[in-house]
Amino acid sequence: MTEVRDDLRFAARLLRKSPGFTVVAVLTLALAIGANTAIFSVVNGVLLRPLPFPESERLFWVSRRDVATNVWSPLSVPQYAFLRQQEQLFSELAAYPLFTGGFNLNEGAVPERVQGARVTRSFFEVFGLRPALGRGFLPEEDLPGGPQVVVLSHELWQRRFGGRREVLGQSVTLNGESHTVVGVAPPGFRYPETAQLWTPLRLDLVAAENSHYLVVVVRMKPGISLERVDALVREQGEQLRASQPDLLRPQTVFQVHALREAIARQTGPALLVLLGAVVLLLLIACVNLANLQLARATGRERELALRTALGATPGRIARQLLTESVLLSGAGGVLGLLLAVVALPGLLALSPDRLPLQEEIRIDGAVLAFTLGVSMLAGLFFGVLPAWQASRMEPRGSLQVSAMRATLGVKGSRTRQALVVGQMALAVILLIGAFLMVKSFSRLRGVDPGFDPTGVLTMKLSVPEVRYRRLEDFQRFVQRVVERGQAVPGVEAVGFTLTLPFEDGPGTDFALHGASRDGERSGTGFALYRAVTGGYFRALKLTPVRGRLLDDLDRHGSRPVAVINEAAARRYWPGKDPIGQFVTLASSLPLMMDPVPREVIGVVGDVRERGLHEETPVVIYLPLTQISETFHARYMTLIPLSLLVRGSGEPGALAAAVQREVQTVDPQQPVSDAVSMETLVTRSMGPRRFSTLLMGLMAGLALVLATLGTYGVLSYLVNQRTQELAVRLALGATRSQVVWRVMRRGLFTVGAGLVLGVAGAFGLTRLLSHLLVQVSALDPVAFIAAPGVLLAVALVATWLPAMRASRVDPMVALREE
Incomplete structure (x- = not known):
């Protein structure tokens, strides 16, 4: 321990005696380690940290997977009912x-639309949660017609009900119906x-309905591997297909994630x-930094040779240099951690709205351990080679040469050049990746969405079933809102859509009938199901290619x-x-199927x-007020x-109006989530904007580091070759020849790195x-x-040292030598 403390x-x-080198090294490491810490914080929160539920490793999602397309999709009620019978897993x-869809909460003077979910009774038990107050759901409460x-x-309990324990047993009005509060979920669960x-x-678990809209979450029994x-779940799917072929189509399997x-x-x-x-x-x-350390070790050759001559072993010399490297990386790691703490909120602000588990992204023990590990590994990585080179020096020769000509020899120069080649190769890979993503994002921004989003405002409404159970009532509500909305000054079009x-x-299968409503089915297809009013097309400025669009009639x-x-x-109608x-929509779902075929x-x-x-x-697209009774x-x-x-x-004033x-049509109907269509288009590009921005920033840093590395190595080589260049100039070499000679060596190194990097980028x-x-990869x-x-950039980095070399005064250089 004493030797370590002395080291x-x-x-x-x-390091205090070399403040310039120390500052450059620590800042370089801080930027790189800080970037790694920040990104790892996000990866850890989203992909690695256990979910915030007890024994979350036992939580799985069961879905259907199409073998041909590898697309996951939800389950139907009969499929869920079948899985409930499988007790062994x-x-x-x-x-x-x-x-x-959300709920209309009519408590207080102003109705509010709140996000909510309808879940089966065992929902909280699956997630291993005990309510902070009250209880979960009882079996009889999850039956059709139950309480x-x-x-x-x-959060809602605190915000709307003041955190009062008396809320238990209190009635609240949701979607026009009275509900009794039986529990409050634990903090943070949403x-x-x-x-x-x-x-x-x-x-209704005995219904024959086979529409697929259920997300099924299960808690596995202990000790069963994924x-x-x-x-076993695939095997159960085959059993279901064998007993009821209509419930699981061919080429579709149950899968667990x-x-x-x-x-x-x-x-x-x-x-x-x-x-x-x-x-x-x-x-x-x-x-x-390995290159910088090599150059620094070369400048210290006489010092290291003297220590060796006085009895220091090669291992002792190597350990001293490694200690310096680890000390630098430790300082860089601390500063990098501080940079990550400062940058993380901004990083999350730039992240897309769809980034999951954002509340789990933070600097915690795992992130601190990662930063410590990365710092130590970085110190060893860039410190091993200089330490190994220095430990193999010959002390007698080193003490005989002058400090101005101290060098680790041709092998040392080749080592530094090899490091530059590797640095350039890595930088090329990052730059090519950034170029690809920037070009892709540019193409994405130029993609025509198929509609005009400018000047369009969107809002959300949760229509209460208790007041609009009949299609006639629902149709009347929609028509009156459209009529009154169009009467607002400045409004050009008003429309509704489910999606x-x-x-x-939702999507639906459909049957084709040809040109006759009573004709035989000529095939089946699948389409996205879009129930809209005629104003939807006018609001988005969608025009007919053939025929006409839907209207209010x-x-x-x-x-x-x-x-x-x-x-x-x-x-489905090529050439026709x-x-x-x-x-006929929903042709395979008897309970959801159109009563009669629709005309295109x-x-x-x-x-x-x-x-x-x-x-x-x-x-x-079908008229919103023509959806089937069952679908409604x-x-x-x-x-x-x-x-x-x-x-x-102004959008805010328009939304308020x-x-x-x-x-006015329905005083109990709240309107929420007023967002412009342009914002929704921008949000849709959020994940790719986030990835492109970060990749571009890292490529820019890589470019700066690679350029500085090239410049540093060439500058060092020029200093080492001062006498040789002076002799060439004294013997009649022109300055342009000296410049070319220096640049040729630098460009050869850069070119080798570029070739290697391009080859790596191909993979x-x-x-x-x-x-x-x-954009192709x-x-x-x-x-x-x-x-x-x-x-x-490398040309500039090689040209500057070359120009400095050409300005060497031969007489001064030779006299000093």
Whole structure:
């Protein structure tokens, strides 16, 4: 311990004597380690830290997976009922709808729409939660026609009910119906998504309905591996298919996923790519510092040789240099941690709204351990080579040469050049990745969404089932809101839809009938189900390609009609005119099926419903007031209505005016989430903007570090070759020849790094494929532009030392030598 303490004191004294080197080294490490700490904090919170539920490793999500497309999808009620009977695997099992429509809370003077979820009775038991107050749901409360009860979130309890314990047993009005408060959830629990309250789902488990909208979460029994569970659940799926073929289609299997994987499936791959990028950045920083340490060790050759001559062993010399490196990396790690603490809130502010588990992202013990480990590894990484080189010096020769000509020889120069090659290669990989993502994001911004979002305001409404159970009442409400909304000054169009572009919404299969309502079925298809009013098309400025669009006359009791998009026309009526053709929606679901086929009356242009980065899906639009009675009863309580208003003027004032008109029609109907359509388009690009920005920042840092590394090595080599260059100038070499000689050596090193980096990028950029839009992972522009930028910067970095070398005065240099 005494020797270690002495080494630390000596290292600290030497670093204080070289403040310039120390500051550069610590700042370089701080930037690289800080970036790694910040990104790891996000990765740890989203992908690694256990979910905030007891024994969260036993929580899984059961889904259907299409073998051909590898797409996950929710389960149906009969499938959920079948899994409930399998006792050998699950200790608890719960379900909730994929779509959470929200609730109208009519407590107090102003009604409020709050996010909520309808869940099965064992929901809280599956998550291993004990309510902070009261209880969860009883079995009889989760039966059709059971008592109306509600569990409040801790935050809603505090905000709307003052945290009063007397809230238990109190009646609150949700969606126009009285519910008894039976419990308050523990603090911080708001699953799924941002739920603020929960009510029983009350499924009819013996119904033959086979629509797929249930997310099924299970708690496995202890001691069962994921592989075993997955195999058994697949086997159960085969048993279900054998006994009831209609409940599980061919090429579809049951599959189990860890709940964390299900929650983070959209963002996980992008976060891992970013983590890999910051690791590359750290490697570049370490290579840079290894070069600096080699140069510094060369300048200290006489000192180290003297210590060796006085009895210091090679191991003692190596340990001293390693101590200095680890001390530097420790200081860099501390400063990097502080930078990460400062930068993390800004990083989260830049992150997309869809980044899951944001409340779990913080600097904790795991992040501190990661920072400590990275700091120590970095110190060893950039300190080992200089320490090994210094320990192999010959003390006699080193003491005989002058300090001005001290050098570790040709091998030392080659080592430094090899490090520059590696640094350049890593920088090229990062730059090419950044170019690909910037080009992809540029293409994404240029993608036409298929509609005009400017001047469009969107709002959410949860329509209470108790007041609008009958389609006639619902139709009357929709028509009156549209009429009053259009009367607001500055409003051009008002429309309703169940699902806005870029939102998750229901899909349906359908049967094709040809040109006759009574004709035989000629095939089946699948489309996104979009129930809208005629004003929806006017609000988004969607125009018909053929036929006409829906209007206010297409309502309950009139001729059943539908409008399709161009993607549907191309796929299901290739080379034919779809106008006048007939389709039956939900053709495989008897309880949800259209009573009679619908006539296709128009074709509208394609809208990128699933996001700008996704290909246009097949879409069928039908009048909102012509949805089937069964669909109305099932989904109107699950999916909130979206109101679209195209108008001029200040958005806040427009939203307030429309909200007043809605509450004139129904004083108990709150309006929430007023957001412009342009904002929704921008939000849809949030994940890719986040990834592109961070990748660009890291590529910029890599470019700076690689340039400084190249400049530093060439400057050192010029200093070492001062006598040689002076002799050449004295013998008649021109200054341009000296410049070229120095630059040639530097550019050879840079070129080798560029070639190696491009070769590495050919393999590694394929990992970015899922993040790119309309850009190949082997895009030639990126593979030319990125090395070109680095080469241009490297030219400057090599030209400056070369010009300094050409200005050497031969007489002064030789006289000093």
